[in-house]
Amino acid sequence: MVSFKDQCIMVTGSSRGIGAAIAQYLSTLGARVAITYSSSKDSAERVFQELEGSGHLLLQMNVTQSKSVKEAFDKFMNHFGSLSALVNNAGVTKDGLLLRMKDEDFHSVLATNLFGCFYCSREAAKYMIKERKGSIINISSVVAQIGNPGQANYVASKAGIEGLTRSMANELAGRNIRVNAVAPGFIQTDMTEKLNEKQVHAITDRVPLKKLGTPQDVAETVAFLLNAKYITGQVISVNGGLAFR
Template sequence: MLKGKTAVVTGASRGIGRAIALKLAKHGANVVVNYRNSVDAVQEVVKEIEALGVKVLAIQADISSYTDVENMIKKSVEEFGSIDVLVNNAGITKDGLLMRMKEADFDSVIDINLKGAFNCTRHVAAIMLKQRSGRIINISSVSGLTGNAGQVNYSAAKAGIIGMTKSVAKEFGSRGVTCNAVAPGYIQTDMTEDLPAKVKDTIMGTIPLKRLGRPEDVANVVAFLATDEAAYITGQVINVDGGMVM
């Protein structure tokens, strides 16, 4: 469904980003795998994508840096000729109660989770608008919809992603470029792996499907939004949370 297309996935060395990169590759897309530090992990992802018979390019870049992202997008276009899909997935957490939160912890989460999505969208905009086609998919969170104690910075960034998504959808829609957001709930990743058993039990009680999500659950929705089958969907937020928020 994506044969001949090129997708850029940020934060793709592990977790949800890794699952998204592999899913898009399985659909036939060539993939640009962005990472910041996880060299060993990204090499594994590259091998898995190459085994699927598509092209892959790993680019190390700090997406909170406007210049880093500009260079990443230039390299991607030089390698593949165009960019058809952008998945703004990269994110970090620096949790803590507001009264104890350091300014640096607030700033770093906003810089990567929100400004990073702006930087990437800003640099693919001219490419997609010129070709009159493109799919921008932003990974938000249920925390951006409901808020979460101890996550003022993360919730603010993910709520900002939703506002950005709707604004971009309105700006780019007339040129055939869609922009949607996916809001995962509790997904089995490094971020949730270290949660105490008691906390996990409490979380499970809020999820009608009574299980944590898998990275593939998110990747499946992203892959659909990247295809022509989702051509008339834009400005939407799709929850992938087992029914936790409804």
Template sequence: MTDSENPTTQSPSPAPRSVLVTGGSRGIGRAIAEAFLANGDHVAVTSRKGGAPEGALDLVCDITDPAAVEEAYAAAEAAHGPVEVLVANAGITKDTLVLRMSEEDFTSVIDTNLTASFRLAKRASKGMLRLRRGRIIFISSVVGLMGNPGQVNYAASKAGLVGMARSLARELGSRGITANVVAPGFVDTEMTAVLTEEQQKAITDRVPLGRYASPDEVASAVTWLADAGYVTGAVIPVDGGLGMGH
């Protein structure tokens, strides 16, 4: 019997981690949650209306409400222990040209995409500091790096996640906590499915790989970062080359 055939010489499987994914009921967030579940991790998912993947702890939570976020963390910790991997994915858009953009259009996107991500990371860091390990992963966008007409609010919120992650990487790194960003380009989800064939062609013509990403391709970058102990402060593009050089 070779060493590879002898079960006593095989490395033990890694212990399941406590993972929290926001906005995990559909699209990219759901694919991320399913990837962690497939890996054997304990996954809690927040969304406004519920509908987590089978096997995940389903938490209804408005991430712009500090009390609701605290309740969600308490439930996740009671079920799975301190959160070891946070994936801040939930986000909204309110697209319009800047001269038509209201104060509410701007602040609501910032509150959901950026301020709530700060709130989530701050709460996660408490448990991670005690554990002396952790992974904080923000889902940004190529728009946050390149800009896009009609998305001043969205681009600002997604660019802010990069500065936040890099500051957290410097602040928390000595305790074994990493903070990184995944920046998807155009992804094949319900949001892009409503575009006309002409609009979709105009988008893919700009992408060197000539197609949308699948949600699973974004999820694979996230799970890789969750395993990467010596990567922090990084921005990982999953955009088919659209944002090259940014």
């Protein structure tokens, strides 16, 4: 098993779900982790308490505001002194059919998912460039490839993240900074727990592996990419075979 000892990693939006699983797993591999949250302080604190090892950091950060992002990275650097990797996981949904989608619903989802990814990556790159190494992982979604009715805003944001991933990978490769994305399919989280058995069945029926993924499946892929020294600019699907090409 690869060790992440002495690596300092920020995982945005890690107060629950996939982000929490990524932070937790990286801590079990020896990493020092910064948990960030925007408003779910209690939940973030619980995740923080459950991290393995010591020296972790809990940060409030609103990824839609570049000033808040800058302040959080300043605190991160004061605490850890270096930044090994960034996992851009913070994301929201505000579903609605196109014809009924409000301006605000489109803006707010893009602001968190895509602009947030940009702000955090730009800030991280400043530090990583100086160190001539680093890794950025962006969390996309299977819907970036296949679309999803009722999620025009979310799908656009995730497709944007994949383009951003490739562009940043190109720009930063010369500085030994790798940028990749992970695109999960249907994963067991708070979101899917609200579904009834019939709805879950309708989903798993579409998945070749006939089951939902777990946050741990995503976390393990993130850990793999963080260490995959010759992989950059890629989007790795973690979706049970859904939408494979």
